[in-house]
Amino acid sequence: KNEVEQSPQNLTAQEGEFITINCSYSVGISALHWLQQHPGGGIVSLFMLSSGKKKHGRLIATINIQEKHSSLHITASHPRDSAVYICAVRSSGGEKLTFGTGTRLTIIP
Amino acid sequence: GAVVSQHPSWVICKSGTSVKIECRSLDFQATTMFWYRQFPKQSLMLMATSNEGSKATYEQGVEKDKFLINHASLTLSTLTVTSAHPEDSSFYICSASEWGPNQPQHFGDGTRLSIL
Numbered sequence: 001k002n003e004v005e006q007s008p009q010n011l012t013a014q015e016g017e018f019i020t021i022n023c024s025y026s027v028g029i030s031a032l033h034w035l036q037q038h039p040g041g042g043i044v045s046l047f048m049l050s051s052g053k054k055k056h057g058r059l060i061a062t063i064n065i066q067e068k069h070s071s072l073h074i075t076a077s078h079p080r081d082s083a084v085y086i087c088a089v090r091s092s093g094g095e096k097l098t099f100g101t102g103t104r105l106t107i108i109p
Numbered sequence: 110g111a112v113v114s115q116h117p118s119w120v121i122c123k124s125g126t127s128v129k130i131e132c133r134s135l136d137f138q139a140t141t142m143f144w145y146r147q148f149p150k151q152s153l154m155l156m157a158t159s160n161e162g163s164k165a166t167y168e169q170g171v172e173k174d175k176f177l178i179n180h181a182s183l184t185l186s187t188l189t190v191t192s193a194h195p196e197d198s199s200f201y202i203c204s205a206s207e208w209g210p211n212q213p214q215h216f217g218d219g220t221r222l223s224i225l
Contacts, residue, residue, distance in 0.1 A: 031211055041147075041200050042218035050211070086152065095141060095206070097214065099152040 003027050006087050006100035014108055019074040021103045023087030026068065033097065034061050034072045035086040043086075046072070079107045112136055113205050115217030123225055124195060130188045130220045132203035139205035142186040143214060144178060147200045159186055193224045 005024045013019055023032070034046040047054050047061040049070070054061050058077075063070040074081055087100040112135040120128055132142055141160050145153040159165040159180035167173050175197075180186040186205075190197050202219035206212040 031213075033213070035216070040218070041202065041221065043202065043204075043216035045213055045215060048211075048213045090211075096143075096155060096158065101152045 002101070003098050004087055004089055004100040006085075006103050008103060009101065010104045010106075012106045012108065013077055015078060017077050017107075019077050019081070019105065019107075021072045021085050021087075021105070023070045023072070023100055024068060025070075025087075025089045025098075027089065027098075028092040029065075029068075029089045030092050030094075031090045032063055032070050033086075033088040033090075034070070035088060037084040037086060037102070039083070046085075074105075077107045079109050082106050111213075111215045113139075113203065113215045113217040115203055115220055117220060118218060119221040119223075121223045121225065122193065125192055126224075128190045128193055128222060130190075130201055130203075130222075132186045132188070132205065132217050134184045134205045134215070137205075137207050137215075138183040139186070140183065140208035141206050142180055143204045143206075144176075144186075144188050145202045145204070147202060147219075153202065156188075190222065193222070195224045198222055198224045 003026050007022045031050045033048050036044045049063050058075045060073040084102040084104050086102045088097040114133045116131045144156045147153050156171045157165045157167045159178050161180050161183050165178035177189040204214040204216045206214045
């Protein structure tokens with residue numbers, strides 16, 4: 001079993017739909033990252049969080065430390081949101097990231 | 110802020126050639142840099158961690174003599190793929206973080222390497 005599990009692996013939705021991507025992990029962590037990888041390969045860090053909830057524009061990230069679970073939500077989705085979204089965790093006391101396998105999101109106009 | 114520039118963005122070369130990839134932090138001091146490799150439709154795999162002025166720490170299974178990492182300054186790390194072969198073709202991406210606890214990693218745009 002992977003230390004970081006994401007679901008779903010693939011998600012196709014219509015423009016405007018509310019999107020949720022889930023991440024579960026099995027180790028103690030100091031921080032969790034949500035990353036966005038575009039088709040060209042470049043990676044953008046969306047959020048780093050260790051508790052609670054963060055919001056940036058149409059993106060919302062939440063984390064429940066007790067349940068070892070995080071969600072990334074996208075409101076009013078748009079075709080330009082189409083990308084691979086990756087959850088990554090940094091274990092307590094470490095500096096390395098452990099990555100989930102990613103969720104490929106496609107938003108259809 | 111927190112921009113990481115990676116160069117080149119893509120390279121095609123013949124088998125046996127050595128290829129150098131640069132990773133620069135443009136607006137912060139990168140105490141630690143990470144080098145990753147990614148195969149198509151797979152997640153990032155950490156190859157090595159480098160701290161400025163120190164030897165890189167390689168992950169298990171990564172050949173030190175094959176993938177030479179230098180982190181001589183707080184803004185530049187290089188990865189050299191020596192005597193590259195077709196099986197080294199992959200997407201290589203670096204990230205950098207500042208000194209201190211719980212610092213985020215900032216990623217470069219990656220380098221697509223194709224060895225003919």
